[in-house]
Amino acid sequence: KAGVTQTPRYLIKTRGQQVTLSCSPISGHRSVSWYQQTPGQGLQFLFEYFSETQRNKGNFPGRFSGRQFSNSRSEMNVSTLELGDSALYLCASRLTPGLAGYEQYFGPGTRLTVT
Amino acid sequence: DQQVKQNSPSLSVQEGRISILNCDYTNSMFDYFLWYKKYPAEGPTFLISISSIKDKNEDGRFTVFLNKSAKHLSLHIVPSQPGDSAVYFCAASLTGGGNKLTFGTGTQLKVEL
Numbered sequence: 001k002a003g004v005t006q007t008p009r010y011l012i013k014t015r016g017q018q019v020t021l022s023c024s025p026i027s028g029h030r031s032v033s034w035y036q037q038t039p040g041q042g043l044q045f046l047f048e049y050f051s052e053t054q055r056n057k058g059n060f061p062g063r064f065s066g067r068q069f070s071n072s073r074s075e076m077n078v079s080t081l082e083l084g085d086s087a088l089y090l091c092a093s094r095l096t097p098g099l100a101g102y103e104q105y106f107g108p109g110t111r112l113t114v115t
Numbered sequence: 116d117q118q119v120k121q122n123s124p125s126l127s128v129q130e131g132r133i134s135i136l137n138c139d140y141t142n143s144m145f146d147y148f149l150w151y152k153k154y155p156a157e158g159p160t161f162l163i164s165i166s167s168i169k170d171k172n173e174d175g176r177f178t179v180f181l182n183k184s185a186k187h188l189s190l191h192i193v194p195s196q197p198g199d200s201a202v203y204f205c206a207a208s209l210t211g212g213g214n215k216l217t218f219g220t221g222t223q224l225k226v227e228l
Contacts, residue, residue: 004158033214043159043204043218056213090158094214103149104214106158 002027004093004107012113018079021110025072025093032074033104034066037088046089049074050096078112086114118142119207121219128226134192136222138205141186145207149216150179150190153202162203163190195226 005024013019025032034046045058049068066076072093078085088111092104120139128134136150146167151159165172165179165188172179178191192199202223206216 031214033216035216035218042220043206043216045215045217048214056215058215092158092214103161103164104216105161106151108156108158 004091004105006089006091006107006110008110009108010111010113012115013081014115015081015083017081018077019081019112020075020077021089021091021112023074023076023091023093023107025074025091026105029093029095029105030072031094031096032068032072033092033094034074034076035090035092035106036060037090037109038086043090046076081114083114085112087112117220118145119205119217119219121203121205121222123222124220125223125225128195128224130197130226130228131194134190134195134199134224134226136190136192136203136205136224138188138190138219139186140188140207142207142209142217143186144209145217146210147208148179148181148188149206149208150177151204151206151218152199153204153221159204192224195224197226197228200224200226 007022031050033048037043047057052068063079068074088109090109091107094104149164150162153159163174163177181188202221204221205219
């Protein structure tokens with residue numbers, strides 16, 4: 001079974017631009033979450049989606065948004081990029097949301113560099 | 116406010132010996148804890164988890180211990196192998212929190228020959 005895939009793997013953008021990152025979950029997984037990893041803050045939860053609905057959101061500004069499609073694929077968008085948005089963005093998929101014991105599986109991440 | 120803390124940014128252990136990675140948390144509402152391993156240029160990989168109703172869970176060379184009164188958990192790896200060299204993250208979740216995991220900042224484990 002293929003794992004979580006994320007595209008692109010690397011991205012360089014300029015301050016003020018916007019960016020869209022894509023995530024395809026493991027086949028059959030319907031729950032997708034996004035995390036931001038930075039050296040200073042570690043891994044921080046951005047949001048989660050299930051059945052095309054955002055179920056939970058972390059403490060990030062409104063410039064960060066996401067969506068999920070009917071095939072469970074998800075995208076996240078960051079508008080008006082700032083230097084501090086440079087990070088590794090990780091997507092995780094799960095069979096079903098919320099139930100303990102069903103672990104989340106992470107993709108390799110998208111490395112975003114804002115210059 | 117860092118609710119999950121890993122106070123040791125790095126740990127070096129000899130091959131064959133025990134590796135003990137520690138994690139502390141402040142939110143007593145957390146009821147499920149996980150350990151993830153991360154290699155460079157890869158996403159975190161799930162290792163082992165424990166529910167708050169237990170105090171120990173084993174899976175092969177990996178054992179997680181939970182001390183709820185101290186709000187402390189630890190991961191034991193016995194015996195340590197060079198392939199275990201990676202960054203280890205502990206994470207916590209709570210019922211009703213959906214998929215949200217609160218991660219520690221990670222411990223870089225180096226297993227030396």
